[in-house]
Amino acid sequence: MLSHVTLGTADIERAKRFYDIVLAVLGISCQFDHREEGWVGYAAGPESLPQFWLGRPIDGRPATVGNGVTVAFVAPSRDKVDAFYHAALAAGARDEGAPGLRPHYHPDYYGAYIRDLDGHKICCVCHSPA
Numbered sequence: 001m002l003s004h005v006t007l008g009t010a011d012i013e014r015a016k017r018f019y020d021i022v023l024a025v026l027g028i029s030c031q032f033d034h035r036e037e038g039w040v041g042y043a044a045g046p047e048s049l050p051q052f053w054l055g056r057p058i059d060g061r062p063a064t065v066g067n068g069v070t071v072a073f074v075a076p077s078r079d080k081v082d083a084f085y086h087a088a089l090a091a092g093a094r095d096e097g098a099p100g101l102r103p104h105y106h107p108d109y110y111g112a113y114i115r116d117l118d119g120h121k122i123c124c125v126c127h128s129p130a
Contacts (some may be wrong), residue, residue, distance in 0.1 A: 001048040004041075005071055005080035008063030009118050015054045016040050018117050021091045024072055025083045026124070028052070065119040072123035078110045084124035092117055 004122045007014040012035050020030060023042055032041030038056035043049070052071070058061050066115070075081045089095060097113035105111075112126035 004051040004053055006047070006053040006055060007071065007116075007120050008057045009054045010054065010063050011117075012038055012054065014117055018088075018091050018093070019052075019054065022084055022088045022093070022130070023052075023073070025080060025087050026075055028073070030082075063118060070113070070121045071125050072111070072125050075124050075126045077128070078126050078130070080109055081112050081124045081126050085114065088113065088114040088116075088122070093122075096121055 015056070016030065016033075016035065017044060019040075021123060022095050023029065028042050028044055031046050031048075032053075033045045034040065040050040040054050042053055046113065046115050052073075054097050060082050073084070075084060078099070093114040093116055095113075097111070099112040101107075102109045102125045106127070106129055109125060110127075111123050116122050
């Protein structure tokens with residue numbers, strides 16, 4: 001359904017270091033490194049979709065956080081959600097909701113929420129039972 005998601009960053013080097021750590025837990029890595037142009041892109045492989053991009057805003061204005069915006073990465077297991085959350089906190093993220101069931105979404109929704117180093121709300125979720 002999605003081709004890509006892009007989030008603005010104030011510091012591409014810092015953002016890359018952070019996402020290299022936290023997305024590795026999910027088998028996602030930097031596939032497109034254009035830091036000299038202010039962009040990096042992540043995916044499960046070089047031809048994979050969707051892609052997750054970070055970059056300096058094209059309009060040259062400061063990167064800002066979207067109110068009501070959450071980017072969610074799917075995890076194959078609840079253990080991976082836990083690992084993502086702990087890796088993110090260790091890399092400097094802020095807690096926005098510890099790993100756990102969120103039955104108000106559906107009975108098997110197991111998610112964790114963080115704020116990345118630019119303040120974007122990021123989720124990692126497993127939809128499988130146990």
